[in-house]
Amino acid sequence: MLSAVMEDYIKAVYTIGNETGERVSTSALADYLDVTPPTVSSMVKKLEERGLVDREEYKGVTLTEEGEVVALEILRHHRLLESFLTEALDYDWADVHDEADRLEHHVSDELTDRIAEALGHPLADPHGDPIPTRELELPDAGETARLSAAERGERLVVRRIRHQGDEELRYLAEAGVEPNEALEVVDVAPFGMVTVRTAAGEQSLPEEIARLIETVPAEEEAEPAA
Ligand SMILES: [Zn+2]
Structure with a gap:
């Protein structure tokens, strides 16, 4: 089992890495997660020991294949929760992220699958972010x-x-x-x-x-x- 904090780091590496197309530096992670660089370094070490990130000194980290699976699972949880909150519970689209951020670590894959089923397997969440499928494939979001x-x-x-x-x-x-x-x-x-x-x-x-x-x-x- 991974802690919620570990999952947040993995999500951050995934998001920043996708945005820049490069290895993610300690300082970029510290900025993004609003923590100090030494805190990032010690967590990255733990993630490396678990085989979730690949670290190269002075160059930063990338996700391993296993780390990428974890990232996509959390994104699937997060984005389906946001969809569920807006569509089934009438939340405003601008009020669902923080709630989903808390819940994403605690919902099972089974519950997530049921939410997807109940919503008719949406391809994108209320913010237009593509929702990974059950097989963890990202739907093509089209050119923007x-x-x-x-x-x-x-x-x-x-x-x-x-x-x-x-x-x-x-x-x-x-x-x-x-x-x-x-x-x-x-x-x-x-x-x-x-x-x-x-x-x-x-x-x-x-x-x-x-x-x-x-x-x-x-x-x-x-x-x-x-
Ligand atoms: Zn969100």
Whole structure:
């Protein structure tokens, strides 16, 4: 059995590694998990002993095949819990992450499978994150572009909101930036601030927030599904 903390580290290595395509450094993990580098080092050592991560001095860590299985299992738990909370229990999409973060370590694969079954095997959670299948395959999320790379005048539909907590989700919900909703890029400032027009009005989003938002062109959205 792995502890909830170990599982959180594995999830962090998976998420950061996917984002950067590189080995994950101790300092990146410390930043992400909001702990000190020495804390990261001692936990990484434990994970290495269990064969879950592969560590190279000065280069950082990657997940082993076994570690990757653990990461996908937790993501399946997390994303199905978020789907269940919004669809079956009427939670708001911006209020489910922290709850799922706590529960993901404690639900069995059996319960997770039953949730999937009850929801009709959804391919994505309420934030557009793909849900690993029972065989731990990730459904293809399709091609998207980050809002941080958008240009003035573009009309876009939000496909996926990467997130680490309810705080940023609530911030975006208030700004009218919601999954599957349209927005228009009003302005992009030289240092990355993106101003968008949503149903809630005009909002300026800092670059680090705009980077979390994956979009598709609004036109594409209007086309009937093949
Ligand atoms: Zn989440």
